[in-house]
Amino acid sequence: SHIHDVLDHRLMDIQDAMEKEMEEITLADVIKEAREKVNI
Numbered sequence: 001s002h003i004h005d006v007l008d009h010r011l012m013d014i015q016d017a018m019e020k021e022m023e024e025i026t027l028a029d030v031i032k033e034a035r036e037k038v039n040i
Helices: 002-039
Strands: none
């Protein structure tokens, strides 16, 4: 149905946004840890 297509599209958008946010958080954590190790 048309409604199902719209919902699937929304869910994919949400999933993509969550994955991007997870990647950014992970990258930020890695950079933070690397800086802390360099400072030691």
